[in-house]
Amino acid sequence: MPTDGPSTLELAVSSVVFALRPHPETGELTLWLPLVRRIREPFEGRWALPGGPLDPQQDLVESARTTLHRTTGLTPRHLEQLYAFGDADRSPGAQDESPTRVVSIVYWALVRQDEDAEAVDGENVEWFPADDIAEEAGPLAFDHGVILAYALRRLRAKVIYSPIAHAFLPERFPLAQLRQVYEAILNRALDPSNFRRQILAQGTVEDTGERMTGTAHRPPKLYRSSPDRSRYTLTIQEN
């Protein structure tokens, strides 16, 4: 136990942003996320989650939104609180240089495929395939590696009992696309016919009556995700 600890306290808001893009090698749909290169100590040169100090005037979720827009150009609709990280001795590597205690409230964002087009790569912002972070980006700054691992675990757990996968898709979509989202997140193939039945049975999508045109073959029906009965979501309305 340290004899002397930090005496000042700072509150930061960071985000883990997930988008689905084809993998550079295999071509299969995979999870990507943007990281920001630190341009000062501590951890100068390392990659970190996008984030920043909390403006006392701003709601937590607003803070996440603005930082995200500033760094990536994105304004994801799906933004959800993940966890608050605040051990007194976080980011051990930085202890000497920064005696400041930082509590980070971490959000995760899911980017819709049609929103993803607005993504702009900033000077020190780069996107990485989520499962290749260690090789491609090296060890992350602070405890962000732990945070990322947790976010991935949560995403994969939550996708099977909650309709969050829909958050990756535009307004209207064929079921095959929804299935691809599930397959990308879970990293395994799903039987198309059984998938269809399960999704329709749980009532989280509804038929729009329209069909997709210009497909290579038989045109699939288009669905939209049903308004949430909030049977599943545990997101919080504070007021």
Place this chain on the structure above:
Amino acid sequence: MPTDGPSTLELAVSSVVFALRPHPETGELTLWLPLVRRIREPFEGRWALPGGPLDPQQDLVESARTTLHRTTGLTPRHLEQLYAFGDADRSPGAQDESPTRVVSIVYWALVRQDEDAEAVDGENVEWFPADDIAEEAGPLAFDHGVILAYALRRLRAKVIYSPIAHAFLPERFPLAQLRQVYEAILNRALDPSNFRRQILAQGTVEDTGERMTGTAHRPPKLYRSSPDRSRYTLTIQEN
């Protein structure tokens, strides 16, 4: 939107503490929780969740633990982060008197039946049946009513996919007691024989080989909860 907002920022840690005790009227096992009466503005006289400002030297969970011990005399083993509440205009009733922006990180605690004996009622601390808070305690201070409702919802949701119910029981216990815990949380009766099979099938308990003695009738086997395979828990190890 207010033209002028708070300019200072404070970080507090609060807890929702659940224990199981017989209901004063029906005698059935129900959820109880301790509240603290506020002795100064804002919200003087109202009941609030136990909590306090974060000491910069202390881990978040430690802070929850110490406050809890100070107010209730308890040291619950099960302590888990619930959510961070931090909208800029929380606790609207207090806006005039306190221009300070407070972000609260809320933990929930589950008290084991054998730990509950150590509970000490302080001067301004009182326990209430969770579902009767509105009638018995009136509207809570700040947004604590919302927080409590969320905690209850989460507890009831989580009990069905995670073995948290075990956290209410001592080291060794008969299955009937575990069933009573589930029944108390979910507020409905469960079939004893099917309950037994389900619990044994999920492998979250193991037979101790011992039996309870001195029961009115046939002595039940005693079980203990198996060490967590952490297939279920999403609690975080920060290091």
Place this chain on the structure above:
DNA sequence: TCAAAAGTGTTGAACATACACCCATGA
């Protein structure tokens, strides 16, 4: 031997998995 709770067995219904098969379109 009786009451009461522990614990086992059985049945029918609901659901999931695997996979055969038909449908609709562009080329």
Place this chain on the structure above:
DNA sequence: TCATGGGTGTATGTTCAACACTTTTGA
């Protein structure tokens, strides 16, 4: 017409709720 993915039907196995039934104890 063929190839391809969309979409439906069906057989088999598994899980689950309901409840009859047996077991074991204290009184």
